[in-house]
Amino acid sequence: xxxxxxxxxxxxxxxxxxxxxxxxxxxxxxxxxxxxxxxxxxxxxxxxxxxxxxxxxxxxxxxxxxxxxxxxxxxxxxxxxxxxxxxxxxxxxxxxxxxxxxxxxxxxxxxxxxxxxxxxxxxxxxxxxxxxxxxxxxxxxxxxxxxxxxxxxxxxxxxxxxxxxxxxxxxxxxxxxxxxxxxxxxxxxxxxxxxxxxxxxxxxxxxxxxxxxxxxxxxxxxxxxxxxxxxxxxxxxxxxxxxxxxxxxxxxxxxxxxxxxxxxxxxxxxxxxxxxxxxxxxxxxxxxxxxxxxxxxxxxxxxxxxxxxxxxxxxxxxxxxxxxxxxxxxxxxxxxxxxxxxxxxxxxxxxxxxx
Numbered sequence: 001x002x003x004x005x006x007x008x009x010x011x012x013x014x015x016x017x018x019x020x021x022x023x024x025x026x027x028x029x030x031x032x033x034x035x036x037x038x039x040x041x042x043x044x045x046x047x048x049x050x051x052x053x054x055x056x057x058x059x060x061x062x063x064x065x066x067x068x069x070x071x072x073x074x075x076x077x078x079x080x081x082x083x084x085x086x087x088x089x090x091x092x093x094x095x096x097x098x099x100x101x102x103x104x105x106x107x108x109x110x111x112x113x114x115x116x117x118x119x120x121x122x123x124x125x126x127x128x129x130x131x132x133x134x135x136x137x138x139x140x141x142x143x144x145x146x147x148x149x150x151x152x153x154x155x156x157x158x159x160x161x162x163x164x165x166x167x168x169x170x171x172x173x174x175x176x177x178x179x180x181x182x183x184x185x186x187x188x189x190x191x192x193x194x195x196x197x198x199x200x201x202x203x204x205x206x207x208x209x210x211x212x213x214x215x216x217x218x219x220x221x222x223x224x225x226x227x228x229x230x231x232x233x234x235x236x237x238x239x240x241x242x243x244x245x246x247x248x249x250x251x252x253x254x255x256x257x258x259x260x261x262x263x264x265x266x267x268x269x270x271x272x273x274x275x276x277x278x279x280x281x282x283x284x285x286x287x288x289x290x291x292x293x294x295x296x297x298x299x300x301x302x303x304x305x306x307x308x309x310x311x312x313x314x315x316x317x318x319x320x321x322x323x324x325x326x327x328x329x330x331x332x333x334x335x336x337x338x339x340x341x342x343x344x345x346x347x348x349x350x351x352x353x354x355x
Contacts, residue, residue, distance in 0.1 A: 031161065033168050037176035040198045043164040046123065046144075047222060048157050050114045051204035053147045054107070055079065056088040057096055062206035076225040078160055078167075078203040086151050095143060103137055106275045112213045113137040115200075115220050120148050131215060167201050171231045175199060181293040182237045185326055186244050195219045199236055210235030212242035212286070219243050238290035245285045248333040249278040256337035257281065259345030263314075266352045270311040281340070284314035288322050313348040 033041040051059070062079075066072035075083070088096075113134035118124035123141040130138070148154065179197065183190060195214065200222045202209075209224035210232075221239040226232045253260050260277040267280055274280035291303045307315045321339045328335055 178294040210239035212239035214243040241286035241289035257340040288319040
């Protein structure tokens with residue numbers, strides 16, 4: 001069912017598109033579209049600024065299309081254009097590197113911080129709005145603001161806004177049903193008080209990437225570029241599920257999952273999107289949910305097998321657990337704790353060591 005509040009937002013956005021002045025800022029109503037189910041699709045100037053800086057610093061996560069003689073990575077044309085135009089000087093680089101050395105946190109945490117601050121050019125911080133994993137990043141907003149002004153990010157973002165907006169349109173008809181299915185699987189029923197879902201398409205990240213960021217009033221699904229006219233819906237659903245599952249996993253994995261630390265030590269350097277034991281469990285379960293919700297039934301087993309071989313060795317256990325949770329009467333955190341007591345972390349460690 002489409003919520004009334006979502007419908008009102010969509011109608012308001014449509015009215016603004018008709019009535020708005022031509023000189024509006026790049027990051028406003030013109031940067032958003034709304035699905036029939038009320039999901040806001042957005043390009044976000046704050047995220048653009050963060051990832052423009054990361055790319056200037058050498059961030060190059062993306063599929064490799066050629067290994068030799070020099071690795072060639074599949075950058076979206078927008079990403080390549082930004083990398084070509086922004087050349088960070090030594091002084092700016094030193095400032096960013098010093099901050100990162102003092103705050104070695106995953107990109108997801110920096111993305112969460114960036115989405116919690118105010119709009120450019122000031123990126124004003126309200127500590128009460130910061131998520132728990134980003135509270136110690138206060139001060140980073142000053143680096144964002146300096147980078148934004150020094151490298152004329154507003155001009156670059158505005159020049160590329162139309163092309164970025166085109167990347168939103170392919171998501172309009174495909175994202176509602178899988179997200180609704182994921183809500184059903186996780187028993188996360190939408191109400192008028194639920195955080196609204198905002199899907200941010202970030203063309204400066206790698207294809208198929210997805211970060212779930214839960215804030216007070218919004219749940220952000222920050223997804224990377226997709227293949228032409230083929231949005232990676234699985235990445236968006238995984239990002240959503242990660243927010244829900246992460247909340248349940250925090251504080252439960254350490255006490256309920258025997259061998260979690262040893263297992264995490266085996267996978268932490270394998271690019272599994274995890275910074276803690278809870279992260280790793282949440283990532284496996286979120287991927288299982290995404291496969292159930294966004295992958296055709298006849299392809300789900302092969303999708304699970306592919307993830308399993310890529311160091312997500314808990315995904316089959318989590319897939320079975322998701323099915324059991326759907327038919328249980330327990331809240332997710334309690335179910336996850338009970339279920340993890342039955343999962344053999346030692347066997348997973350042996351499988352990883354054998355790869």
